[in-house]
Amino acid sequence: MRKAFLPLIISLCFLLESIFVELMTIESLASKRIVVPHFLIVSIIFTTIYGNRKHGLMYGFIFGLLFDVVYTEVIGIYLFMLPLVAYITSWIMKVLQSNIVIVSLVALLGVSLLELGVYEMNFIIDRTDMAFSSFVDIRLLPTLILNLIFIVLIALPLKKYLESYAEALRND
Numbered sequence: 001m002r003k004a005f006l007p008l009i010i011s012l013c014f015l016l017e018s019i020f021v022e023l024m025t026i027e028s029l030a031s032k033r034i035v036v037p038h039f040l041i042v043s044i045i046f047t048t049i050y051g052n053r054k055h056g057l058m059y060g061f062i063f064g065l066l067f068d069v070v071y072t073e074v075i076g077i078y079l080f081m082l083p084l085v086a087y088i089t090s091w092i093m094k095v096l097q098s099n100i101v102i103v104s105l106v107a108l109l110g111v112s113l114l115e116l117g118v119y120e121m122n123f124i125i126d127r128t129d130m131a132f133s134s135f136v137d138i139r140l141l142p143t144l145i146l147n148l149i150f151i152v153l154i155a156l157p158l159k160k161y162l163e164s165y166a167e168a169l170r171n172d
Contacts, residue, residue: 003165003168003169005161005165006047006051006055006161006162006165007059009043009158009161010040010043010044010047010059010063013039013040013042013043014039014040014063014066014067016037016039017037017038017039017040018071020037020039021036021037032138033138033139033142034138034139034142034143035142035143035145035146036115036139036143036146037143037146037147037150038111038114038115038143038147039147039150039154040063040067040082041082041085041086041107041110041111041114042107042110042111042147042150042151042154043154043158044056044059044060044063044082044085044086045085045086045089045103045106045107045110046103046107046155046158046159046162047059047162048060048086048087048089048090049089049090049093049098049103049106050098050103050158050159050162050163050166051162051165051166051169052165052166052169053086053090056086056090057083057086057087057090059086060082060083060084060085060086061079061082061083063078063082064078064079064080064081064082064083065078065079067079067082074121074122074125074127077117077118077121077122078118081113081114081117081118081121082114084113084117085110085113085114085117086110088110088113089106089107089109089110092106092109093106100155100156100159103155103159104148104151104152104155107147107151107155108144108147108148108151111143111144111147112140112144115139115140115143116140119132119135119139
């Protein structure tokens, strides 16, 4: 039962992103800021660090493709970026301690890498003409604040679940 719960958690994070965007549309129109929830990558990063690296990368590929098919017009950006961010964070965590504060900061770094990678890919293929300084001010900083709030709310319960998930995997 514990093993079947992880895909549900990650799927829920995937769905929560679109629900959050739908609920925030009216309020964000009044502001010039762009707030992007990245609950999916946060859950994948936590899975990679506390659960199983292989499962984190696998969920990164699966949900990256799903994200591209459902939300973007360019197939491949999230398919490439989600597993790459998961891999980079797992590599970083080989050097750092895996306490909740460090993992939360690394998750924010992962969100930053994802946002920067998507911005650069869109800039290269001429899908955006936003200057980098505008991108940081209008999109990156508000996105990091929103995802920090999400991390603060979800980090401890997700950590506990993923540690028991990893233990169940080791026992099998």
